[in-house]
Amino acid sequence: MATGRTHRPATRSRGIPEATVARLPLYLRALTALSERSVPTVSSEELAAAAGVNSAKLRKDFSYLGSYGTRGVGYDVEYLVYQISRELGLTQDWPVVIVGIGNLGAALANYGGFASRGFRVAALIDADPAMAGKPVAGIAVQHTDELEQIIQDNGVSIGVIATPAGAAQQVCDRLVAAGVTSILNFAPTVLTVPDGVDVRKVDLSIELQILAFHEQRKAGEETGQGGSEAAEGLEGTPAPPARAAAAATDRKGPDGDVPAVMPA
Amino acid sequence: MATGRTHRPATRSRGIPEATVARLPLYLRALTALSERSVPTVSSEELAAAAGVNSAKLRKDFSYLGSYGTRGVGYDVEYLVYQISRELGLTQDWPVVIVGIGNLGAALANYGGFASRGFRVAALIDADPAMAGKPVAGIAVQHTDELEQIIQDNGVSIGVIATPAGAAQQVCDRLVAAGVTSILNFAPTVLTVPDGVDVRKVDLSIELQILAFHEQRKAGEETGQGGSEAAEGLEGTPAPPARAAAAATDRKGPDGDVPAVMPA
DNA sequence: GATTGTGAAGCCCTTCACAGCA
DNA sequence: TGCTGTGAAGGGCTTCACAATC
Numbered sequence: 001m002a003t004g005r006t007h008r009p010a011t012r013s014r015g016i017p018e019a020t021v022a023r024l025p026l027y028l029r030a031l032t033a034l035s036e037r038s039v040p041t042v043s044s045e046e047l048a049a050a051a052g053v054n055s056a057k058l059r060k061d062f063s064y065l066g067s068y069g070t071r072g073v074g075y076d077v078e079y080l081v082y083q084i085s086r087e088l089g090l091t092q093d094w095p096v097v098i099v100g101i102g103n104l105g106a107a108l109a110n111y112g113g114f115a116s117r118g119f120r121v122a123a124l125i126d127a128d129p130a131m132a133g134k135p136v137a138g139i140a141v142q143h144t145d146e147l148e149q150i151i152q153d154n155g156v157s158i159g160v161i162a163t164p165a166g167a168a169q170q171v172c173d174r175l176v177a178a179g180v181t182s183i184l185n186f187a188p189t190v191l192t193v194p195d196g197v198d199v200r201k202v203d204l205s206i207e208l209q210i211l212a213f214h215e216q217r218k219a220g221e222e223t224g225q226g227g228s229e230a231a232e233g234l235e236g237t238p239a240p241p242a243r244a245a246a247a248a249t250d251r252k253g254p255d256g257d258v259p260a261v262m263p264a
Numbered sequence: 265m266a267t268g269r270t271h272r273p274a275t276r277s278r279g280i281p282e283a284t285v286a287r288l289p290l291y292l293r294a295l296t297a298l299s300e301r302s303v304p305t306v307s308s309e310e311l312a313a314a315a316g317v318n319s320a321k322l323r324k325d326f327s328y329l330g331s332y333g334t335r336g337v338g339y340d341v342e343y344l345v346y347q348i349s350r351e352l353g354l355t356q357d358w359p360v361v362i363v364g365i366g367n368l369g370a371a372l373a374n375y376g377g378f379a380s381r382g383f384r385v386a387a388l389i390d391a392d393p394a395m396a397g398k399p400v401a402g403i404a405v406q407h408t409d410e411l412e413q414i415i416q417d418n419g420v421s422i423g424v425i426a427t428p429a430g431a432a433q434q435v436c437d438r439l440v441a442a443g444v445t446s447i448l449n450f451a452p453t454v455l456t457v458p459d460g461v462d463v464r465k466v467d468l469s470i471e472l473q474i475l476a477f478h479e480q481r482k483a484g485e486e487t488g489q490g491g492s493e494a495a496e497g498l499e500g501t502p503a504p505p506a507r508a509a510a511a512a513t514d515r516k517g518p519d520g521d522v523p524a525v526m527p528a
Numbered sequence: 529g530a531t532t533g534t535g536a537a538g539c540c541c542t543t544c545a546c547a548g549c550a
Numbered sequence: 551t552g553c554t555g556t557g558a559a560g561g562g563c564t565t566c567a568c569a570a571t572c
Binding site for chain 2: 021022026050052088089102104111116118119160181182183184188198200204205206207209210211
């Protein structure tokens with residue numbers, strides 16, 4: 001998941017709930033698909049199914065934007081596409097820079113979903129001098145030295161960080177200093193930014209860990225266990241420190257189970 | 265963001281809130297860093313800062329796992345690392361397969377964060393016969409034909425889909441039929457799965473769109489506008505359909521602004 | 529004195545259910 | 551009749567604030 005800075009606590013009259021904003025792109029994608037199939041109108045029920053949400057939620061979401069539907073009929077597909085695009089700011093052009101052209105950066109540069117949504121890759125930046133000049137996705141990689149100049153010349157306000165974790169904060173600072181006010185962070189680090197700068201993060205390993213948590217539960221359920229003591233004990237997980245072993249006796253797990261089972 | 269199927273509605277006695285589960289990997293990462301620096305204990309305040317959350321939230325989160333701290337002192341780093349790892353199921357080995365070895369799939373295969381967290385890339389699968397046998401991240405790519413066999417032979421329960429959108433559902437169906445019960449989806453499509461299967465999605469373009477929304481607001485504020493009419497009107501956004509123009513007169517935006525400004 | 533663990537309050541979001549409208 | 555738009559109810563998460571504990 002990605003979390004943005006909770007900025008502007010829903011102040012500003014026209015407050016669209018953050019949760020709704022996060023779903024608008026989903027609706028937009030579904031609507032675009034309908035539009036390409038020349039479907040003229042769609043009901044909340046159908047659109048909700050296509051977007052993977054429930055219809056009451058969808059109607060509530062749209063109600064924050066205005067009354068864009070027709071009772072008894074549904075929503076005009078083209079019109080909704082336009083309204084949501086406008087609301088999201090996709091009717092304007094957003095130049096973005098991608099910093100860190102490793103495997104992931106290259107994947108991002110090649111990702112078609114950007115260009116098709118009003119985002120334009122203005123530059124690819126990498127710290128490795130050997131990368132400079134090499135074309136990736138048809139764009140010549142530029143060296144980090146030129147970062148500030150690139151930001152300013154292109155009026156970039158959105159930056160994507162795909163560097164190793166160690167370099168992320170430094171790159172972030174430079175981006176912000178140069179005028180970037182929105183950052184999409186793929187590096188597994190918490191970025192510190194001044195007020196007024198938005199950060200969203202995408203962490204691949206975090207998503208897998210969340211899946212693992214649920215997967216473990218499933219396995220535990222099958223065997224009738226709580227699911228938390230898991231199948232471990234196989235190989236050496238680092239033994240908990242001395243204090244831990246002692247403390248384990250006083251553990252009051254919220255459930256009463258997990259009776260201090262830990263590898264010797 | 266990634267959203268899982270809301271399965272098991274917080275039933276099962278030991279219910280850890282989903283929001284808490286989503287933060288555990290964050291804490292774990294911060295704790296691992298402390299552990300590597302041999303820091304013995306940490307207060308909720310310090311750890312919260314390192315993880316980018318507030319301390320009350322962190323303490324509440326930990327309280328769901330049990331009473332793992334010491335009042336007046338803080339938390340034992342090593343012990344917490346162990347407890348959270350166990351809770352997340354990272355003390356066991358999770359073989360995963362990655363399907364779709366394009367730019368993104370390759371990036372994922374090379375991503376170090378997986379291996380370091382108990383995840384093992386058991387196989388790379390691609391539909392392109394030309395890819396078969398090619399090594400990516402030190403692993404030979406296998407053809408889709410072998411998907412079922414691979415899943416079964418390796419006891420894979422977690423699959424990663426990095427294919428184009430068009431192929432995603434089909435791949436998903438095959439994964440599920442072969443026994444996969446958790447899927448991380450990078451394809452920009454809504455996947456339909458049977459009950460009991462978890463899906464989390466990561467959509468790069470959605471994250472950017474959310475940033476664009478906020479970016480647009482910032483721009484609007486500077487100029488004292490509501491922020492919603494944006495800077496558009498430059499070039500031809502597809503004109504809304506006829507019906508829309510008519511409907512525009514009745515629009516009641518939740519704020520009263522946006523007086524039907526739309527391109528001719 | 530310091531810091532955790534947690535009831536209670538508040539907020540946001542979801543869901544329900546139905547009035548309102550085409 | 552069919553479907554949207556929305557008040558109201560409900561649920562979950564966050565934040566507060568302080569008692570419990572070391």
